[in-house]
Amino acid sequence: MSQQNIKFLNTRDEPSALxxxxxxxxxxxxxxxxxxxxxLFDQRFNSHSINAYANENLIGHLGFCFREIIIxxxxxxxxxxxxxxxxxxxxxxxxxxxxxxxxLKENINKVAGFLLWSSESKMYEKFGFTECGHIYQWGEEKxxxxxxxxxxxxxxxxxxxKSLYEKTWSNRVHRSAEQWLxxxxxxxxxxxxxNIDKVESYFLRSKGFDLKDxxxxxxxxxxxxxxxxxxxxxxxxxIPTQTHLKKLWLGLARQGHLWxxxxxxxxxxxxxxxxMIGGIDSI
Numbered sequence: 319m320s321q322q323n324i325k326f327l328n329t330r331d332e333p334s335a336l337x338x339x340x341x342x343x344x345x346x347x348x349x350x351x352x353x354x355x356x357x358l359f360d361q362r363f364n365s366h367s368i369n370a371y372a373n374e375n376l377i378g379h380l381g382f383c384f385r386e387i388i389i390x391x392x393x394x395x396x397x398x399x400x401x402x403x404x405x406x407x408x409x410x411x412x413x414x415x416x417x418x419x420x421x422l423k424e425n426i427n428k429v430a431g432f433l434l435w436s437s438e439s440k441m442y443e444k445f446g447f448t449e450c451g452h453i454y455q456w457g458e459e460k461x462x463x464x465x466x467x468x469x470x471x472x473x474x475x476x477x478x479x480k481s482l483y484e485k486t487w488s489n490r491v492h493r494s495a496e497q498w499l500x501x502x503x504x505x506x507x508x509x510x511x512x513n514i515d516k517v518e519s520y521f522l523r524s525k526g527f528d529l530k531d532x533x534x535x536x537x538x539x540x541x542x543x544x545x546x547x548x549x550x551x552x553x554x555x556x557i558p559t560q561t562h563l564k565k566l567w568l569g570l571a572r573q574g575h576l577w578x579x580x581x582x583x584x585x586x587x588x589x590x591x592x593x594m595i596g597g598i599d600s601i
Contacts, residue, residue: 430573456563457548468510554566
């Protein structure tokens with residue numbers, strides 16, 4: 319089928335999109351994509367999508383949301399891209415390229431940068447994306463020490479997490495109060511705290527199908543003690559330990575027209591800055 323018979327629309331078609339995505343990504347009945355990647359489907363995160371239709375059937379989907387990243391005291395607007403899927407019967411016909419070209423063209427003037435997460439870096443080079451930033455995996459142990467898992471976090475505890483997050487990480491993804499509340503709906507993420515009544519340290523572990531048993535976000539009033547206690551654990555962190563197992567790329571980034579001229583390139587800035595982008599935000 320030629321692309322002249324395919325419609326590309328900025329519409330929301332959540333049930334069909336989730337069915338297509340979970341099929342393309344090999345999800346089984348024990349996991350739910352929306353739970354793992356809520357920001358792509360929740361208006362609290364300014365989420366949007368581009369959908370491709372053939373004969374009124376959804377055959378392609380690309381999700382994106384507008385976020386802000388604080389880097390060196392500057393709050394920069396970003397477009398996070400994810401949930402890219404094409405029906406198997408329509409692959410190889412340029413749908414992926416058409417959806418990527420559309421999201422980039424429509425938003426290049428609105429943002430300082432685009433960010434996405436994929437192991438297929440070569441596939442995105444042709445769209446101007448480069449691997450950049452850094453994540454260090456400290457160890458392999460799957461322990462939680464004496465931390466307590468919160469099955470139902472309350473608003474006061476959320477406020478304490480927010481405060482710790484902002485004090486620990488000067489360079490981070492900004493989250494509004496509403497976006498912090500969304501953590502209650504991300505059931506595939508495990509929340510651990512050191513004390514139920516007064517939280518001095520917390521971490522987030524796992525994200526369903528995506529980050530099983532990995533601690534992907536943490537904050538503490540005593541960061542050095544946290545690092546010492548968990549240095550052998552399966553932690554992904556923007557800061558290394560002396561004995562970390564490996565270094566990974568933070569993500570794939572492309573500069574937008576609102577990137578500050580006073581700053582180094584997006585690639586150099588990400589490579590030189592310790593930025594906390596946890597599993598809540600990476601899509």
